[in-house]
Amino acid sequence: MNRRSFLKGSGALVVGFSIAQVAEDLGLAPGVLDAQRLDGASSNQLDGWISVNADGSITAFTGKCEIGQGLYTAQTQLVAEELCVPFNRVKLVQCDTALCPDQGTTSGQQSHPTNFNLGSLALAGATAREALVGLAATRLGVAADQLTVKDGVVSAKADASKRVTYAELIGDRKFNLTLNRNAKRKPHSEWTVLGTPVARVELPAMVTGRFEFVHNVRVPGMLHGRVVRPPSRNATLMSLDEDSVRGMPGVVKVVTKKNFVGVVAEKPWQAMQAAAKLKVAWANGAPLPAQRDIHTRLRDDTRTRDTKPVDAGEVDAAFSGGAAVVKATYLYPYQMHASMGTACAVADVQGDKATIYAASQAVWPLRSSSAQVLGLKPENVHVIFKQGPGCYGINGADTVAYDAALLSQAVGKPVRVQLARKDEMAWENYGLAFVIEERAALDRNGTIVAWHSEGWSPTLGGRPGPNNPGNQVTGLLAGFEPQPFQPRTPAPAPNAFSNNDNAVPNYVTGLVNGKTEGTGTIATQRVVSHSVRSVFLTGPLRAPARIQNTFAHESFIDEVAASLKVDPVEYRLRHLSDPRLIAVVNAAAKAANWSGRPSPTSSRRNGIASGRGMACVLYEGDNGYCSVVAEVDVRLDTGVITPKRFVIAADVGPISNPDGLKNQLEGGSLQGLSRTLLEEVNWDEEKVTSIDWRTYKPLYLGADVPKIEIVLINQAEGEAMGAGETAITVVPAAIANAVFDATGVRLRQVPFTPERVKAALASRT
Amino acid sequence: MSITLKVNGQSHTVDVDPTTPLLYVLSDDLQLNGPKFGCGLGQCGACTVINKGQAIRSCVTPMSMVSGAEITTLEGLGTLEKPHPIQQAFIQEQAAQCGFCLSGVILTAKAYLDRNPKASEADIRQAMSGVLCRCAGNNRMMKAITRYAQEVKA
Numbered sequence: 001m002n003r004r005s006f007l008k009g010s011g012a013l014v015v016g017f018s019i020a021q022v023a024e025d026l027g028l029a030p031g032v033l034d035a036q037r038l039d040g041a042s043s044n045q046l047d048g049w050i051s052v053n054a055d056g057s058i059t060a061f062t063g064k065c066e067i068g069q070g071l072y073t074a075q076t077q078l079v080a081e082e083l084c085v086p087f088n089r090v091k092l093v094q095c096d097t098a099l100c101p102d103q104g105t106t107s108g109q110q111s112h113p114t115n116f117n118l119g120s121l122a123l124a125g126a127t128a129r130e131a132l133v134g135l136a137a138t139r140l141g142v143a144a145d146q147l148t149v150k151d152g153v154v155s156a157k158a159d160a161s162k163r164v165t166y167a168e169l170i171g172d173r174k175f176n177l178t179l180n181r182n183a184k185r186k187p188h189s190e191w192t193v194l195g196t197p198v199a200r201v202e203l204p205a206m207v208t209g210r211f212e213f214v215h216n217v218r219v220p221g222m223l224h225g226r227v228v229r230p231p232s233r234n235a236t237l238m239s240l241d242e243d244s245v246r247g248m249p250g251v252v253k254v255v256t257k258k259n260f261v262g263v264v265a266e267k268p269w270q271a272m273q274a275a276a277k278l279k280v281a282w283a284n285g286a287p288l289p290a291q292r293d294i295h296t297r298l299r300d301d302t303r304t305r306d307t308k309p310v311d312a313g314e315v316d317a318a319f320s321g322g323a324a325v326v327k328a329t330y331l332y333p334y335q336m337h338a339s340m341g342t343a344c345a346v347a348d349v350q351g352d353k354a355t356i357y358a359a360s361q362a363v364w365p366l367r368s369s370s371a372q373v374l375g376l377k378p379e380n381v382h383v384i385f386k387q388g389p390g391c392y393g394i395n396g397a398d399t400v401a402y403d404a405a406l407l408s409q410a411v412g413k414p415v416r417v418q419l420a421r422k423d424e425m426a427w428e429n430y431g432l433a434f435v436i437e438e439r440a441a442l443d444r445n446g447t448i449v450a451w452h453s454e455g456w457s458p459t460l461g462g463r464p465g466p467n468n469p470g471n472q473v474t475g476l477l478a479g480f481e482p483q484p485f486q487p488r489t490p491a492p493a494p495n496a497f498s499n500n501d502n503a504v505p506n507y508v509t510g511l512v513n514g515k516t517e518g519t520g521t522i523a524t525q526r527v528v529s530h531s532v533r534s535v536f537l538t539g540p541l542r543a544p545a546r547i548q549n550t551f552a553h554e555s556f557i558d559e560v561a562a563s564l565k566v567d568p569v570e571y572r573l574r575h576l577s578d579p580r581l582i583a584v585v586n587a588a589a590k591a592a593n594w595s596g597r598p599s600p601t602s603s604r605r606n607g608i609a610s611g612r613g614m615a616c617v618l619y620e621g622d623n624g625y626c627s628v629v630a631e632v633d634v635r636l637d638t639g640v641i642t643p644k645r646f647v648i649a650a651d652v653g654p655i656s657n658p659d660g661l662k663n664q665l666e667g668g669s670l671q672g673l674s675r676t677l678l679e680e681v682n683w684d685e686e687k688v689t690s691i692d693w694r695t696y697k698p699l700y701l702g703a704d705v706p707k708i709e710i711v712l713i714n715q716a717e718g719e720a721m722g723a724g725e726t727a728i729t730v731v732p733a734a735i736a737n738a739v740f741d742a743t744g745v746r747l748r749q750v751p752f753t754p755e756r757v758k759a760a761l762a763s764r765t
Numbered sequence: 766m767s768i769t770l771k772v773n774g775q776s777h778t779v780d781v782d783p784t785t786p787l788l789y790v791l792s793d794d795l796q797l798n799g800p801k802f803g804c805g806l807g808q809c810g811a812c813t814v815i816n817k818g819q820a821i822r823s824c825v826t827p828m829s830m831v832s833g834a835e836i837t838t839l840e841g842l843g844t845l846e847k848p849h850p851i852q853q854a855f856i857q858e859q860a861a862q863c864g865f866c867l868s869g870v871i872l873t874a875k876a877y878l879d880r881n882p883k884a885s886e887a888d889i890r891q892a893m894s895g896v897l898c899r900c901a902g903n904n905r906m907m908k909a910i911t912r913y914a915q916e917v918k919a
Contacts, residue, residue, distance in 0.1 A: 067863065068862040068863030068864070068900055069862070070862075199856065199859060200859060200861065202864065203855070203856050203859065203861055203864070204845050204848065204856055205845060206861060206864035206867055207839065207848060207852040207855045207856060207861070207864075207867055207871060208799075208839060208840065208842070208843055208844060208845055208848055208852055209797065209798050209799025209800075209838055209839030209840040209842075209868065210798060210840065210845055211798060211864065212798060213798070213801075213865065215792075215801060215802065216792070216798040218796060224793075249782065267785075267789065267793065268789045268793055269782065269784075269785040269786065269789045270782075338899065339865075339899060340803055340809065340811060340863065340865040340866050340897065340898070340899040340900070341801050341802060341803050341811060341865045342802065342803070342804070387863070387864075388863070388865070389863050389865035389866075389899065390862055390863035390865070390899055390900045418802055420805065421803075421804040421805055421806060659859055663859060663862060663902070663905070664862075666901075666902070666904055666905065667862050667900045667901045667902050668901075669901075670901035670902075670903055670904070671899075671900065671901040673901070674901060692804060692806055692808060693804060693806070693808040693809055693897065694808060698897060698899065699901055699903070700893070700894055700895065700896065700897055701870065701890075701893040701894070701896045701897065701898055701903055701906060701907070702890045702891060702892070702893045702894025702895070702896070703894075703903065705903045705904060707904075708904055
């Protein structure tokens with residue numbers, strides 16, 4: 001059976017909650033699914049990951065989902081490769097809490113490292129292949145090392161007539177094995193499926209309108225819900241007049257729970273009209289702080305939670321000893337995920353059981369947190385992942401699942417909710433605003449001898465995890481608190497090096513407990529991060545904290561180089577020690593035909609200044625190398641920045657799918673362009689005013705976008721690393737550096753709007 | 766109110782509040798997956814369908830205005846087995862990430878190029894200036910559209 005009909009078949013779950021039906025639809029042996037219902041306990045059971053069907057096809061189960069990054073296809077390649085079967089003989093089932101191994105959350109570009117090294121899915125594939133070869137050895141009476149596998153057939157190397165198929169060996173039966181930690185992956189040199197540019201599985205269905213997103217889930221008897229969010233940020237519900245919608249066509253029920261308000265109707269348009277007409281009285285809450293003061297407030301807040309990833313050498317002495325010191329402060333705004341489609345979910349709550357279709361990156365945590373919202377037992381909630389619009393972090397996918405669940409519980413019927421554009425944008429968990437102060441002390445040769453970096457960012461809520469539904473708006477309105485903010489000053493001394501937030505610049509040694517795990521040479525170093533309670537809900541937005549920190553560090557290294565009149569690439573290389581980071585810097589510079597010289601240049605023609613800038617990162621300190629050279633034009637009269645060319649070099653270990661990797665680097669870098677030039681959440685005294693695509697401006701398809709060239713460095717023997725968030729991380733600094741190169745003007749506040757550029761150009765003269 | 770229109774070559778009569786936007790009839794009553802709700806404001810293009818050769822935004826087009834219309838959605842262009850050339854161009858260029866914007870991108874480009882077969886790249890960019898791909902697949906999408914444009918010209 002094909003995947004499409006499986007997806008259709010799974011629709012039956014809403015009504016029947018029928019595991020047996022799914023097993024039958026998938027052609028699985030009874031019992032295979034039992035192993036998978038053990039809520040993650042199955043994860044060391046081979047049958048929880050891989051099933052060989054009677055026709056020799058493979059069904060694999062994964063806890064990491066497709067969110068537009070190409071992971072569904074890449075994971076299918078992985079299973080096909082390890083099991084030595086053709087790509088199209090593998091069906092992958094992703095992130096169904098009743099079927100798949102609990103792999104937590106698909107986030108932080110961790111799926112590639114998690115499932116493509118020897119862990120988890122790769123281990124399952126290798127264990128299954130070795131087990132099948134072992135069975136064949138017994139069946140054929142040939143030693144395992146004298147057997148070879150191709151297309152799901154095991155045969156003797158010496159006598160091809162001695163052969164047996166996977167289906168004959170185990171078709172429809174269980175392996176009854178635990179994952180073998182010593183199972184051997186197929187060596188890279190023998191790959192035929194993995195490492196090749198296999199086309200995205202979903203694409204034909206998507207371009208022909210056949211693909212079923214979560215928005216297209218339709219179950220029998222389904223009603224439509226619409227939520228009514230408060231008109232201002234801290235408002236509370238005083239009263240509502242149900243009579244105001246009584247008698248409107250199709251209206252089924254008005255639902256409230258503390259400050260949560262919603263309407264259920266038979267048709268979507270009826271629900272929307274009723275929600276618009278419903279008279280609700282709200283009491284205004286505390287006003288919002290002025291947007292123009294946000295960075296000052298952040299910097300001056302004294303209730304902070306502090307962390308110190310690194311503190312080595314005599315930092316204070318290095319800055320007070322009369323050395324030349326360079327300083328700069330960088331500012332970053334709140335930004336939003338603002339997914340292409342507003343969030344949607346379908347929930348069916350019947351008595352003490354619930355089924356939820358959601359595009360959540362975190363179906364297992366969602367099962368627990370929605371159980372909390374509904375007052376049910378987590379084991380009675382079944383969450384089924386369905387693809388949604390690209391989320392780039394925690395968008396509305398989870399909160400809308402709560403919306404649908406609450407409304408369904410109130411009416412006892414399945415309810416579909418899709419948020420209004422303004423309801424999603426005004427209330428989502430925004431990406432972090434930041435203030436970052438950088439200081440460097442230089443010796444007489446212009447080499448940096450000490451680096452001090454200190455950052456401030458706001459936090460409130462975030463991913464709900466298993467038990468914090470108040471971390472998102474629906475939970476908050478329904479009466480749950482966000483996880484508490486716990487100030488902590490000063491930060492405890494670091495005891496193990498972690499650069500998970502890229503708070504540590506590339507150029508320091510990262511000395512903690514006698515070990516240097518950073519990527520640079522500067523031995524005297526201190527990094528302090530302060531979290532401050534946010535006025536808005538916040539959450540991970542593609543490259544969270546890492547894009548902001550990298551903007552600061554990679555702009556600052558350029559500022560120091562410029563102060564010394566040294567070429568910024570040469571200056572980077574002078575302070576780097578990690579060979580792979582050095583390699584991506586050199587690769588991008590070479591491909592861009594980088595001309596070594598200090599910035600700024602004086603290239604001008606017809607009122608346009610042109611320049612180039614570089615930035616690089618080892619994402620999260622250990623999860624993907626990337627560098628970019630950006631070439632830009634700046635119109636001196638309007639302040640408009642037009643990037644002409646991005647040259648990107650990336651090293652993410654062994655490449656699973658080169659075209660998929662390129663697609664991520666291209667999209668990531670252009671989304672980075674959008675965030676660098678355009679995106680900023682705005683608000684007034686009462687409410688967020690960025691509520692649609694006119695008030696929150698993104699990069700449209702007609703925009704002037706740079707030509708993108710990509711250099712991939714394949715580390716065949718290395719560990720798989722993440723790829724989805726690296727390119728976006730380096731774009732803001734590369735553009736700032738290119739603008740400086742072109743104009744001599746340093747932009748230290750994102751986004752680089754024409755107004756800001758013009759003001760900076762004017763203040764220069 | 767009873768309204769009759771053709772969708773992907775098939776005639777449908779629906780009994781509906783005439784202020785209902787076309788999108789809801791297509792995705793809810795007729796259960797089509799192609800047109801998507803992106804913003805409900807005509808700002809992103811995800812809901813785009815073609816009416817008699819013209820790309821329209823179905824999220825802001827009331828049913829009262831489409832009586833007698835001949836609507837084409839992504840489903841009406843080609844099939845899984847035999848995609849339309851512009852759909853094929855998107856597959857060949859692997860021009861998608863999450864895929865949610867494709868209805869707007871493909872149908873806007875098709876309607877424009879079918880009426881302006883000699884369009885330059887700048888013209889195409891102008892035509893696509895109100896269409897959003899939030900994953901920022903701009904380069905691949907423009908390549909796919911250009912590939913189709915060359916076929917239209919040829």
